[in-house]
Amino acid sequence: MHEPFVKKSILPGFSLSLGFTIFYLSLIVLIPLSMLFLKTSSLSFKGFIDVIMDPRTLAAYRLSFGTAFVSAGINAVFGFIVAWVLVRYTFPGKRIVDALVDFPLALPTAVAGIALTELYTPTGWVGQYLNVWGIKGAFSPFGITIALTFIGLPFVVRTIQPVLEDLDPQIEEAAASLGANRWQTLTTVILPIIFPALLAGVTLALARAIGEYGSVIFIAGNMPMKTEIAPLLIMTKLEQYDYAGATAIAIGMLLISFLLLAMANFFQWKTSKNLGKA
Amino acid sequence: MSIEVKNIHKQFGNFQALENLSLKVESGELLALLGPSGSGKTTLLRIVAGLDAVDKGQVLFGDQDAQNQKARERGVGFVFQHYALFRNMTVFDNIAFGLKVQPRHLRPSKVQIREKVMELLNLVQLEWLADRYPWQLSGGQRQRIALARALAVRPKVLLLDEPFGSLDAQVRKELRLWLRRFHDEFHITTLFVTHDQEEALEVADRIVVMNKGRIEQIGTPEEVYHNPANPFVLSFLGNVNLFHCRLAEGKAFIGDTALDVPGLSVDHPKTAKLYVRPNQFKISRGPGKGDALKAVVEYVNPAGTVVKVNLKTENGERIYVEISQDEFNQLRLIKSQQVYVSLKDVTYSEYVQDSI
Amino acid sequence: MSARTEPKIIQYFLIFIALAFFGLFIVLPLVCVFHNALAKGWGIYFKTLQDRDAIAAMKMTVVTALIAVPLNLIFGVVASWAIAKFDFKGKNFLLTLIDLPLSVSPVIAGLIFILLFGAQGLLGPWLIAHNIRIIFAMPAVILVTIFVTFPIVARELIPIMKSQGNEEEEAAMTLGASGWKTFWLVSVPNIRWGILYGIILCNARAMGEFGAVSVVSGHIRGLTNTLPLHVEILYNEYQSTAAFAAASILALLAIFTLIAKSIVEVAVRRGI
DSSP: OOOOSBOOOSOOOHHHHHHHHHHHHIIIIIHHHHHHHHHHHTSOHHHHHHHHTSHHHHHHHHHHHHHHHHHHHHHHHHHHHHHHHHHHOOOTTHHHHHHHTTHHHHSOHHHHHHHHHHHHSTTSTTHHHHHHTTOOOSSSHHHHHHHHHHHHHHHHHHHHHHHHHHSOHHHHHHHHHTTOOHHHHIIIIIHHHHHHHHHHHHHHHHHHHHHOOHHHHHHHOOOTTTTOOHHHHHHHHHHTTOHHHHHHHHHHHHHHHHHHHHHHHHHHHHHHHHTTTO | OOEEEEEEEEEETTEEEEEEEEEEEOTTOEEEEEOOTTSSHHHHHHHHHTSSOOSEEEEEETTEEOTTOOGGGSOEEEEOTTOOOOTTSOHHHHHHHHHHTSOTTTOOOHHHHHHHHHHHHHHTTOGGGTTOOGGGSOHHHHHHHHHHHHHHTOOSEEEEESTTTTSOHHHHHHHHHHHHHHHHHHOOEEEEEESOHHHHHHHOSEEEEEETTEEEEEEOHHHHHHSOSSHHHHHHSSOOEEEEEEEETTEEEETTEEEEOTTOOOSSOEEEEEEEOGGGEEEESSOOSSOOEEEEEEEEEOOSSEEEEEEEETTSOEEEEEEEHHHHHHHOOOTTOEEEEEESOOSEEEEEOOOO | OOTTOOOHHHHHHHHHHHHHHHIIIIIHHHHHHHHHHTTTHHHHHHHHHTSHHHHHHHHHHHHHHHHHHHHHHHHHHHHHHHHHHOOBTTHHHHHHHHHHHHHSOHHHHHHHHHHHHSTTSSSHHHHHHTTOOOTTSHHHHHHHHHHHHTTHHHHHHHHHHHHHOSHHHHHHHHTTOOHHHHIIIIIHHHTHHHHHHHHHHHHHHHHHOOHHHHHHHTTOTTTTOOHHHHHHHHHHTTOHHHHHHHHHHHHHHHHHHHHHHHHHHHHHHHTO
16 A cells, blocks of 8 residues: 555644754755765865875874774773763762763863863873873873763763663563672673663764864864874865865765764664564 | 444554444443454544544544544544643643633633533542642542543543553442443443453443454443354453364264253254353263263362352363352362363354365 | 672772762863863953953854754754654654754864855855855854754754653644644643753753854954854963863853753653
């Protein structure tokens, strides 16, 4: 049977609301975004490759994606611990900690950027101790990773938290009654259930970190080939009125991000399918 | 006002929810739509209310075609399964809603609205809850407020979707009786959906048994229970035992045992299925006069108004029998005891084509 | 010890790790902002905030939010009505499109508006011919802010509306309410906390957006500078105290946002 576009409903206003939604979406998002592809089509393929294979661009990509991966990894571990502690344990100030998890999302990135820079410069509160160990805090890939970890934390915690809260207590009790110890229960029962959410959270953090600008540029140092992230390179090209170059780098970034997201989605789909979508 | 649906079809994707269904609800009648989930009973109710549209067919209110009437113009009172009380309004405002949204020239004054709401709260015996919010009410209270809200607009027809479905057993029984009394007093044409046969049998004037988008039988509770039209109705309304047998010489042969089957005339031998309710057996301790099935008591549960007995025949078939406490006291059944079972009556018999 | 708890010592250890990580990454930066802002005392603090450029930047930030938030609020309510209340083909695709701005780097968000309205952009020549300035002027700042905050309200409202289902609206209609009355008397009040929540989050992002605005604003002091851009300029000019003073205003906004958010969350959970 031929399926209609919309299921009949007695509620009014479908055409109007959908029409407005698509109109506003096109105006604000789709038309501007399509400029990216329009501009790329004016580039020759060789021109495009030349820009994105330029050593400086490659270095920027490597730095952006590399630090994003490391920070996402850090957040996977510590974000999980934070979420676990917030869901399972009670301690004084827990509600404040819980509310503050969203702080990196609420704090304007420029503010985070200058605060972290101030902390991690060789004379800063944290930087001076790192200095003793010979680690360079600010103005290094290490500093960039710090900033990206800050930005990504809420994504990981907030995606795991609800899943941990909804976890059926009986599953753990069943595992315990069958003789599993806590560590076995955690690794064989809890983690597999949490894993899709963890992966989703990490993916979100990763996506955000790859494009992050405000919190990074202050702490990065912005040395070409060394501490110059891809978004900053786009900015630099724009300041030189090299719109084609900026667009090419942006497209390259989007393509790699898209690939990563598609892989993560596929992986998540596979694992949640195995779990039977309980 | 009477309601009639004629030859209606409704499909959701590939699922045929209603298939060529026709039904007339008489004015002032309390009619139950009974069936398992997915039988289309809620869909039918929503179509009558104008909440869903039919693919084909007609809905008539009185003799007026409701085709072009929107839900809000149909004058139906609909009580949703989960009540759908407006969570942002007090009980008072919930009940007053239907009056407040009327066009200005029809709208009663504030004083009239207040009087009407209090009258309805009085009817459902919940006056003291006027200023509460829905989340502060128990399930049974919500149910009655939902009913009061539906009644506020003086509906010509009352439609109830699983009205007692999500309530505790005790509350459910009370509200059931309350609904029956309410209907006897006001005689609003009422259509209610339920999957609970006991509820339908106890409350309704007539029962429509539905299955897979079709009507299996329409009749009074007595008719559908005692004279079911087919095995589906039979098994949906209460427990039943099924025997495969061969009918000959006025008897039913189950294995090698011949049983008397009251009220069954057999002109020539045939294979049949007999459907027997748990209370249609007679258990005796000895073989007695007629033929009887030999069986062993597997389990006896004397708790309750009837005594439930599980038997296992010589052929290994299991029979579920209910006997009165009196009978039980006479028989003094215990586990593993040998007994004889005969038929007092048969609810339904079905002939099977001989494969010769 | 029940089957669902770890030994106390492990609990304390995990709490310690979580809090240490949390302190290092969240609390320390927050303290750092206020410490540096007040490094030279309250007098200097207030004086830097009364600077002409600082006040202009604050105004610019407020005006931007005052335009972007209501527009995205209207969009959010309308879009969530269409998406949560109806079943139609391509709904998931539409949701993906609505989420796009969240997965695009802020710099790229700025870039696309330059490509559209910039001097070398698609509409650039026409705009120049008609003497209309969008890029490096206020309209572009507002436009990119709308872009980056675009999905925020809708994302809050869609799940709330979905979970509430259509039954209350259907009940209202069987009671004789028109579609419009149903919407205003039943649907909107039911999502009022979600609306408030969306406004708070959308406002925080609108006021704090840096990367995208930085691309299109041209950093013209007193004209197109928002507060986050003002912070950047001061910091790059080594006016650390002034930069942190301006930053502290934004940090206070963030704290206010979190408090408001927690309050609203409690209300939403109670389902009032």
